[in-house]
Structure formats: C-alpha cells, structure tokens
Amino acid sequence: MMKIKKNIAVSESGFVFDAGTGETYSLNPVGVEIVKLMNEGKNQEEISNYFLSNYEVSQGIFESAYFDFVSILNQYNLIER
Amino acid sequence: MKKQLTIAITGLNNTDNPGPGIPVIRSLREAKGFDLRIIGLAYENLEPGIYMEDMVDKTYQIPYPSGGADVLLERIQYITDKEHIDVLIPNFDAELYTFMKAEKRLLEMGIHTFLPTIEQFEERHKAVLPKYGEKYGINVPKSTNLTSVSDIRKLKKEYEFPVLVKGKFYDAHIAYNDEQVTSYFNKISAKWGLPIIIQEFIKGTEVNVVALGDGEGNTIGAVGMRKQFITDKGKAWGGITIKDDKMMDITYKLIEQTKWRGGMELEMIRTNDGKYYMIEINPRIPAWVYLAVGAGQNIPEALLRLAMGEKVAPMTSYTLGTMFVRYSFDMIGDISQFEKLSMTGELENIHKKTKQ
Amino acid sequence: MEKKFFERPIINKINAGIPDKFGMGNQLNPISTIDGVAVKDLIAEHGSPVFVLSEKTIQDIYQDAYQAFSTRYPKVQFAWSYKTNYIDAVCRTFHKLGSWAEVVSGFEYQKALENGVPGNQIIFNGPDKNEADLRLAIENASLIHIDHFDELYLIIRLADETNKRPKVAIRVNMDNGIYPQWDRFGFNYENGDAWNALNRIMLSKKLDLVGLHTHIGTYILAPFGYGNAAKVLADLAIGLDRKYNHKIKYIDMGGGFASKNTLKGAYLPGSDTCPSFDEYAEAITNALINSSIDPENMPVLFLETGRALIDDAGSLLGSVIGNKRLKDGRRATILDIGVNMLFTSFWYEHIVVPAQATSKYTEDTTLYGPLCMNIDVIRDAIQFPSMKIGDQVVVKRVGAYNMTQWMQFITYRPKVVLIDRKGKVHTIRNRENIDSIRSLEVVPDYLK
Structure with a gap:
C-alpha cells in the first residue's frame, strides 16, 4: 500500500506543495482523485476497482496509466517508503 | 473627475536585469487626472511585479509570443472580456513584433497601443545599423556581419582590436584577438543564431536618451542620462540626468526624420573629441524611465495620452542633476498566491483594496 | 449511473519562472478531417502513414500568389519548381493552373516533357546539365539558365553543332542585403562576372539571350532582399539595352519564399513571421516598375516559388505505436512517421496534432519515429496530450520537399493521395512494396 508523504499538501485545485523540498506540482482531476484514494489507505486493487466502476475505462488501460503515474510520483519522491 | 482607464502592461520582471513594466506603472500611477486599473500581463509566475500590490491590481498569465500570435491574442481577448482593457503597453523586445503585427486586431477589441511601425522597428536592428546611419546621417560604429567562422581571419585588414562581438538580439562582448572573437562567435551563435555582428570599439563615454515620438516627427519628450554605475549585466544601477545639446539634437533630428512612433531608448558613445556614435536603438521605453519622471517629464503618461488619441504638447525642459539609485527589496508572500496564479493563471491583489 | x-x-x-500550461488551457485543436474527408477513413483505406494533398489548397494558394503579382505587374508567369514536389499529379495540377515547368536535372526535364509541358515552356536551371541534356533542351527550344562559364562555352559549341540558336538566360548572384548570401550558383554581379558572361553571350552572336535569372536563397523572410535583387537584374537589363540595343524578354526572380512552417531555433512561429505574397510582390514589382526599363518593353516576370505554394497543401497522417517514459521521467510517444519520410523535421518544428478529441491536459513529450535510429525524432519537445496505441496524428504543412527528399530506409515509403475539389480521394503514388525495391537489384550468379 502506497501513501503520499506526510508533509505534502494537496489542494482541491490540484496544486501540490512539498513542504520538505519546496517543490510545487499540479495534478489533473484524475490525478487528484488517485492521490486522495491513496491517502485514504486504499491499495492498488481498491483504487482500480473504484475507477473501473466509476469511469469508462478498461482494466488494462487503467493499470498502465496507474503504473505510469506512480512511477512519476516515485520519480518526484512524493511517495512514502 | 478623474478619467478611469484600464491599462495592461508587460515586463513585470523587476529583477537585477529589470523589465520596464514596474517603472512604467509607477510613472502612470503618478499621473494626475487618471484613475487607473493596472492589469499585469506576466509570462512567468515569479515576475516580482505580480506580487507588488501597490503597483498591479490584477495579473494574468499570458503565453509567450513564441507560441504564436493567435494563441496570445485569444488570451488577450479572454482578459479584455473580463477587464475591458483600454491601452496595452508591451515592454519586451521579443514581444514587440507580435504586438505591432496585431495592432489592428487589438484595436478591434478596443485596445489602444502606441508602437513603432514594423518598418521603423526593422530598420534599426543592429545587423543593419550601418545602413540606418547612412540613411539618416548618423555616425555609427563600423560593423560587419559574420556568417561563418572562416570570415574572422579577414577582420584583421579592416579592424583594430579590440572589437565588439554582438548577437542579433542580445549579448555583447569585447574581444582583443582572433581567438576571442572565435570563442564569442561560437558562444553567441549557439544561443541567438547568425549573423554575428562585429562592431568597431569606440572609446568614449556612453550616454543614453529616453524619448517619445508622436509618429508625426515631433519629439514629445526626451531626457538624457549618463550611467554612474553599471552592474555586471551591463545595466545601470545609478544614473544622472545630463543635457548635451549635440546629443539632444541627434535625438530630435532622428525622431523628425523617421517619424518615430512610441517610446525609445538611444544608446550613444561620446568620444573624447566630441563625436557621437549611435550604438543601439531600443524600440521601447527603458527600465530607467522613472528618472525622467523625477526630472519633470512623465513620458509614460504622455505615451498613454497619445495612445488614447489626445494631442500632447512637447515637454522641452527637465531638471539637470536628477539622480537615481536602484535598490533591491524582499517582499513577503504566501504560497497561496503562487498557487492561485499557477493553477488559474490569474491573481488579484486584494490587499491593496482592504487597506484603502 | x-x-x-x-x-x-x-x-x-511547476517550475518557478516557467508558466504552467494547466492554467493556460493550452489545448491543441484536433484535425479530424482534411477537405471534409475523415482522417480515420483515409488511414483505414490507404494505410498508415499516408501523405494527403489537397487540390483545393493548391488552387487557393496559387490564386492568392498569382493575384498578388498580377495585380501589381502587367505580365506574370509562374513555373512549377519540380524539385519541391515532382509527383506527376501535383505537377499536372500546377500546369493546369497555368504554371510552366522549372527543372534542375535531366530526370526532371523528362518528367516535364511527359507531363505534356511544351519544350519552350520548360526552364532548365541548376549546375547539373550534361551534354545530352543540353542538346535535348536546345532541340526543344527550352529556356536554359546558365550557371557557369564552362556551361556557357559548351552551349556555344552545341549551337554550332546543332545549327540552332539556343535560348538562354544567366543566373546572377549578388549582395542583396540578406544572410547568408548565396554565391555558389550563377555569376556574381559585384565582381563583374555577370557582365562578363552577358558580353560573351552577346558577342558570340550564336545564342538568343532571352532572360535574366536569380534565386537568392531559401526560406527568405525578408522581402526587401527580392527588391534589391530585382533592382540588380533591372540594372543589367538596362545595360544590355544601352550597349547592344537588346531587350530581354523576361526577368526570373526564382523562388525561396518562406512557408508558414517554423524553423528550428526561430523565436517566433513561422505563421507570424512568414511574409504574405503581397509583401514579396510589392518588393519585386516596385523595384521593376520604378527602374528605368522602358515601360513599353517591360519584361515578363517569372516566378519559380515552390515551397510557399505546396507546403500547406500537404499533410502526413500517422498512428501511435506506443508510449514510454524516458530516464528523466519525460514522456515519449512513438509514431509510425519517421525522419526518412519527413525529411523536413530536421529543420522545422512541425505542427503535430491529434486527429481525435483528446484530453486538455498535456505533458512535455518527445515524439519519436519508428526507425531503429537515435536521430529519428519528429519533435524534441512538444506539449502533447496522452495518446493510446492506434490513436492518429496529423503533421501539418509537409507538401514541400518531403515527397522528393524522402529516403527508402528499413521500410517502404508511404502512399500519397490527392483529394480533389469534389472531395474524391485519388491515389497518386502507391506505397512501395518489396518488388519496387528488389526489382532494381541484381544478384550475381555465384550467390544464387
């Protein structure tokens, strides 16, 4: 289960402020939603199920997008290890 | 009653290499008879002017001119739908071409500008300065345009070192030998492309004039200045108003002959034997324009009036020995301002209103 | 629900300093049809990638250009620059509009003849004309534009041998105020070579000097360069009249007009900086009309502009092969369009847009081609929406030079289709296949 680091603030607008590094980011609405679910403690399967039931998307497409997204979050060092 | 106008202004980058936006706003804020709403147009989200609440009422981000005139004008249309811009004053060299080309379309949106014509703008470029000098009878340093490194060898016959090595738009270095010319050639051409301009190095004192032409040959304002201290970026950190009849004559004559329209900055070298050489003509108001206001000529105000179609009487005198010294200053802000600007592209400076 | x-x-x-694209709503408007034909239908029918040319755009731009000149000057003649795009259907479209042919090799000359262009309406330019080419051109009374003295002497000899009066012009290069100054083609004006060549032609009495030609460069953004060049040619024409009482029939200003494509490294996009045909026409015709050429004998003005006439009429349609992340996190999208067919991507920042509605959220993306080559990059950095496999893209303004400079490499060159004015799609060049390439090869017996 992955979580966004504690000192990272995510606002409704999608603005992300990493108080640890001073970096700022912007998320699109789907990005905001995924980050929220992660912070609620949902695991990948739960997040995937949520999207499959609420969005017009196949499992394959969601998963490839999800892993791509997570790899970028990792790249930016935003995920708790 | 004070006249209410909404003015959009670019060049809010009040850094150590400052854009003229904030000095222009400051000058306009001091103009009597106007109640102005100032709209800042910012390319970058850390341009200091965005956060200066006494200067800018609201800032909108705009796309760079490199994204194309259509995208830029679409954004300006969006802004003027909300703000009803009366006058737009662009302050960056790199954006002037786009705004000049768009003059008619802006006017259709109800936005007035007061800019040089494309022809006036093109003919004063560094690369064609010798032709300009010939046409208008002004001394200019001898210069050669280089398009290949192999041409550098030929310079020895025509020039004495040192020479100035310049890029088409920006950058200038003094070179004392072939090797240095080659090295600057490569450096500048990698950044700004070709040609590279080799200019004779003229020994003397640099003097500057900020001036305003009405487009019919009249000089509406002109103030001379000598830089007293220059930063490592070549910008004035302190300066003083001077009056030199010959320099002012050149200015008046140039504006009369070219029928220059809009603000301009002339950079000249006065040699020890009293000759004047034009080294650069900048087609916009310079960042030190507030010195002219301090000395008695509010050039931005006059430009605003001209843009609105008023007849403006020439300002012919100014106080000599008026000085300016620049300083830097740390403003305190909150990340929420940055967030608002970054996420929506707009930021209203509300603090000012609550203070009133 | x-x-x-x-x-x-x-x-x-969000980089402090650089504006964030989200707030700006910097959306790419997709191009889903070309002249009313759906991109997805074009790809379904003709494969991906495929070049698409628009007859309507060709005609509209030609009319625009012709009008710019013909309203300012009494006698104007366009000649289609074969090297820009010599697919027969394209050449014939221009010939139908009234263009003559401008060729630079024996191969192009043959093509022009077979496209039905009369010999005396073919302009033969360039340094590469061999003896056989010249004989044929002399036989057909074509207009031979001489590039250098060796060629001039060869033509004088051939005039003797064929007992014909070859129709010739010289190409002139000069300092017209633009950079770089092309001096490798033709005779230089300032050093006197141009006059020298004209004197030899006149004194030989064996050649029919019909015109003067120049071609100042390529992708020229400064119309004044043409004005200055036209002044030089006018000056030569006046000199010929004075010295030999000889009146030339035409002045050929060549080509080199820019298109709206953006050159790499240019700060402003080509769509903002490219001069209009009116601006070029104004510069050229003013110079000629204001010269002291006898108004009763104004020469015909020839124009050989290629790029500016055809670039906008061509689009390249392709599809997404896949996506990946580069080491630094940057997104990369791989297209089936490679630099082998889009040669101009070496110097243009081509406009690439999706062919279907996409997300308004874009990312900094590199667009790669399919070749197994590191240099196969269509766009280094472009704000692009995310694309799925099979999604389609349109590359705009590719009509000039790509269909002549393309390379057969690793795979086949794509099909080219033309949409006519009525919206009907015609194949004008088939996709290559294994036979089109192998048919030229010969395997020695001992390897069979």
Missing part, C-alpha cells in the same frame, strides 16, 4: 470519461492521471512539476 453513467460512467465518467477517463483521462490519464498526470502530475507536472
């Missing part, structure tokens, strides 16, 4: 539209999640770093 209806399900929501899914968009790939995106996170972008």
